[in-house]
Structure formats: C-alpha cells, structure tokens
Amino acid sequence: MPSLNDATRGRILYGGDYNPEQWPEETWLEDVRLMKDAGVNSVTLGVFSWAKLEPRPGERDFGWLDRLMDLMHENGIGVVLATPTASPPPWMGHLHPDTLPVDQDGRTEWWGGRQHFSHSSATYRRYAAAVTEDLAARYGGHPALTMWHINNEYCTYDWSDEAAVRFRGWLQGRYGTLDALNEAWGTAFWSQGYGDWAQIHTPRHAHYLKNPTQVLDFKRFTSDMLLECYVAERDIVRRATPHLPVTTNFMPLWVGQDAWRWAEEEDVVSVDLYPDPRDPLGAQNGALVQDMTRSQARGPWMLMEQAAGPVNWRGVNHPKPRGLNRLWSLQAVARGADAVCYFQWRQSRQGAEKFHSGMVSHAGEEGRTYQEVKQLGAELARISAEVTGSHTANDIAVLHDWHAWWAGAQDGRPSTQVDYPDLLRAWHRALWEAHLTTDFAHPEHDLSAYKLVVVPQLYALTDAAIENLLAYVRDGGTLVSGFLTGVADEDDRVRAGGMDARLRELFGIRTLHEWWPLDADEHVECGGFRGTLWSEEIETSEEAEVEAAYKGGELDGLPAVLRKGRAWYLSTLPEPDAMRDLLARVAAGAGARPVLDALPAQVEAVRRGDLLFVLNHGRESVTVEVPGTHHDLLTGATVRGEVTLGRYGVAVLKP
Structure with a gap:
C-alpha cells in the first residue's frame, strides 16, 4: 500500500488548504510567487468546492480546477486533491431533503454552514460517489497530484428516519436476534423490551435517561456509518490511482470516531491541531495529540491543519506570539510529523472564517505571520532529508x-x-x-x-x-x-x-x-x-x-x-x-527514563530516529546540558556539552 513517504519524496510537506475559488484569478499568480518564496511544496485543493464543481445536479465545471492543477505543477507545488463531499451544494438539500441530518430533537440541520449531510442517506452517497468518480477520472493522471484527501473532519451525527433504518440493519448485523439485543441492552429495565426491529429508533430526545447501551451502540454506529462514507470514496480514488496515498483529517481527540479503527483504513493518518496560544498547557495538549496520531499511524503522520495565528471560534481569539508557530510546528516534527500544513493559505475576506488566520494574513506579504511562515519553510527544508521517514521508539x-x-x-x-x-x-x-x-x-x-x-x-x-x-x-x-x-x-x-x-x-x-x-x-x-x-x-x-x-x-x-x-x-x-x-x-x-536528565521544567527533549529535538516552551533563555558533540541542523553550529535556547527556541541535533 502507498504511504506518506510516497507523497513526501524525502521532504517535509509544507503548505495548507488553498481555496483560490474565493479569489479572482489574478490573485493566483501572486499566491504562487508567495508560496515559492515561503518554501511551500504542497497545497490541498477542493475541500469545500462542491458547489463550484457541480453548480447544478449532474453538471461539471472543471475548467478553473484544470488551470489550478496545471499552475501548481508548473511551479513545482504538489496537490493534495480533496473530494468536496463535506459541504454539499444548496441544491442538494433543496431537491433532496433526505440528504439533510436531523438532530435528536427531530430538527433538520439545513444548508448554509457545512457538514450538512446525512451519512445514512443513499441519495447523498450516490452524489458523493459520482463527483468523486469524475474527479478521479479527470485528475488521476495529473502530474501535480500527490495524495487524495477525502471529505473533511467527519463529524456528523444523524437521528433521522433514514439513519434509523440503517441503525436497525447495523444492529441486526451486530446481534443477529432481538433476544440477543434485548440481553445486551438490558431492556428488562424500565419495560424496554423490543418485540420487532421496527420498534427500534435512533436514541432521540426522551423524557428521562436514555438506555445507555442503546446510546453506546448509536455512537458505534455513527462512527461506522461515517467510515463507510470515507471507504466508499477512498475505494473510488484508489481504483484510479493505486499508487497514491489516501487520507482524511481527524479532529484531535474527537469523541465521534473510533480513530484506531479508522487509521487502519488510511494510507496516511492526519490530524488538525489548534492549541490555544494562551493555554499554559498548550504545548502538552499538542504533544498528546501528536503522540496519539503517531501511534495511530504507527510511524510518520501528517499535520493537516493548524493556525498560523488566531482562530475565530473561541470566545476570545488570541494570536500566536512571535516564535510560537515555529516552536509548535517543530514540536510536531519532533513527534513524528512528515507534513506541516495549515488552514489556510490566504486569509478569507468573506464568510464565516474571515477572522481565522491564514499563512498570508490580512496584513499581506509584509505581515509578521507570512514572514514567520517563510522562515519556517526554509528551516523545514533544511532538516527534511534527515527527518522524513524516521520513527520514534518509546518505553x-x-x-x-x-x-x-x-x-x-x-x-x-x-x-x-x-x-x-x-x-x-x-x-x-x-x-x-x-x-x-x-x-x-x-x-x-x-x-x-x-x-x-x-x-x-x-x-x-x-x-x-x-x-x-x-x-x-x-x-x-x-x-x-x-x-x-x-x-x-x-x-x-x-x-x-x-x-x-x-x-x-x-x-x-x-x-x-x-x-x-x-x-x-x-x-x-x-x-x-x-x-x-x-x-x-x-x-x-x-x-x-x-x-x-x-x-x-x-x-x-x-x-x-x-x-x-x-x-x-x-x-x-x-x-x-x-x-x-x-x-x-x-x-x-x-526502567523508563527521560531522553535527557536534569531538564528545565519548560524544556522538552524528544528523540526521532538519530536526531535529538530540544524545545524551549518558555519565554526566557535556557541552557540545556546535552552530553557529547552534536551538529545543530537548524543553525549549522557545533554543540558540545550544552545548548542555549532563546525564547521559544529549538535545536535539532544530529550526533
């Protein structure tokens, strides 16, 4: 099976979600110039472009995407091509209300946001398969294509009648008989015994406490239904391009997916990671997600999304102080990431996420955000050959x-x-x-x-x-x-x-x-x-x-x-x-010991392969004892016995 190494080709992938359909085409050439200056070698296209690709049922508009794919290839930038199925066009919900999810109170979740699809809807699945088939047929042989990205942040629950039909089928597959289901659910309690499969519904709003095992099975079912959607699209693109890896992006420690099982179905395990810059435990929370993602991947993994600056969904959205974006990005590399990417390339001027940062912020090329992105791109290129493909062993x-x-x-x-x-x-x-x-x-x-x-x-x-x-x-x-x-x-x-x-x-x-x-x-x-x-x-x-x-x-x-x-x-x-x-x-x-002894409290030391990453999560300079002689891949300096790290400083040491 293909792996992340087939996409990285010995370099750390660096870039992020690129949504050029939000901008006039004259902006695209400017984007490419800035990408090349920043060391961007990978962009993800098409994540939320379904309405652009299929403006009316069955129609296709690929011209704009053709031009983008060619533009990326001409400039040496690889494309992670996404299926757009996380956000169906308005016409789908309008013509096919069965494609819309229903919450546990029986209310329909309408279009106008995103993720407004029922994972159980046969209609939704049919349209999703059709647009995926056409994308695979058109771009499977394009030289810019390096990887497939299916959907985006699968996170949809659905309590609809159609989901109930699927739920019954799922339960029949799990238990076989109603007697076995009644035994597993403990339905002797509160007179809940089922005498016909048709009596079973999704666990909608109830007068008092719901049957906990029914709720547990509904969570299992939801994870499985979303996984079915992923696998259906994955299999389509895999048939067209068996040599290219396929992924979808997890949300960190999200309750709705059994990510152990999902990871077995992915060629590349990827995650979106957004620690709060003001959280004193932000680095530890990031390390937890990175450790979990690496473990699911059983090796190198992909940081699909992070923020170059502030997000837009917290009560107060703080920017990242100088150096923190670099520090947290290199922390991900230390803990196994072979791809460091962002949402998104250019900060939007309209829509619900216009206050979510981009690699190019509203301040533009001269802004601090882009300048730090550019510095990081150069440093990742410097260490790529020594890092990519290497593993981490822990006790x-x-x-x-x-x-x-x-x-x-x-x-x-x-x-x-x-x-x-x-x-x-x-x-x-x-x-x-x-x-x-x-x-x-x-x-x-x-x-x-x-x-x-x-x-x-x-x-x-x-x-x-x-x-x-x-x-x-x-x-x-x-x-x-x-x-x-x-x-x-x-x-x-x-x-x-x-x-x-x-x-x-x-x-x-x-x-x-x-x-x-x-x-x-x-x-x-x-x-x-x-x-x-x-x-x-x-x-x-x-x-x-x-x-x-x-x-x-x-x-x-x-x-x-x-x-x-x-x-x-x-x-x-x-x-x-x-x-x-x-x-x-x-x-x-x-017999399990730290990588380095006597580390200052705010300093993290991680081994990846033969390399030693030393990261200072504090705002004050520190000197760290490092036995032996090393070469710092970031600075080119020789380190003998100790290394001094400035505020949010990082050293990548090779013996």
Missing part, C-alpha cells in the same frame, strides 16, 4: 479506547465531574512534565515492547483487553491504572463486584465497597499529597502494599494508592505535581 504506552470513553460518558453516572478527556490529559501531562515520552495504544494491542503501561481510565473493557493486561504484567511489565477501570463489559453491563474480578486480583483489591466521588472544590488528604475528583472505599488483599492512605474523613486509613507486585492502582487523582512525581518514580523503577 511508555498510555492506553486509550473510544468505546470505553463512550460507555463511561453516559448520563446517570456517579459523577459528572469525571471527564474522560480531562483524565487522559492529566495523566499524559504528568508524564510530559516528568520529561517522559510516550506512545498511545489500544488495550488489545501488543504491549510487550513497553516497560510501563498506564491506564488513565478504561471504564468498559472486553475480556480480551483484560487478559491482555494480565499477560503484560505476568510477562514482566509494569502497569499503573486509574480509578473506574474495568467496571463494565462491552455491553456496559457492570461486572460483579463493581470491577472485574481478574483486575481486582491483579491490583490486590479484595473488595471495592463503595465509590466516593468528590465535588469540584473538594479534595482528600492522602499522606503526602492531595487527591481530587474521586476516592474509593477499598479493602485490600494480604499481598497488596498500600503506597498512600487516605487521612481523615470516612476513608481514613484506607488505601488511596496500592500496589501488588508490578501492578499499581490509584483510587483518586493526585494533584498535578504529585501525579508527576508518582509516575516518574514508577517509570524509573520500570
């Missing part, structure tokens, strides 16, 4: 599963304060602040290569996943798990004892008597640190060692952190510094 894996997230996010749970993405960020933050680099993994993946595996929370686990964790520890691995893990099976059926018996045995828990969730402003003392968010009334087995106990209150003297051999269990969430210190201690005991 630590963070386990993550969308199905566990979906199941645990139900209404009626013990605490709405427990938010799965926040827990994932808290555990990754602790490792990041301890300068420990990580991968992500699915709980059923092969974990044997890792010295330490951490489980922030996996509320629902399959038997296969549980057996995988047991085997990992049995074979010598160190496991650290957070609370509310292994509570339910894949049907969201609570396991006997409130936690799977095999896991209780693994961690040394004889009885989990009660969960004691904490209010937002509440904490528990744990003998040396404070716990937040959660606590538990646990009785341990004789083999377990209590590493930290609750002090005071109803749980006085009971274990907050316990260990049995190489298996650790945290029944609370330690405050950030305590969490960092705890995981650093466990990691050291497991």
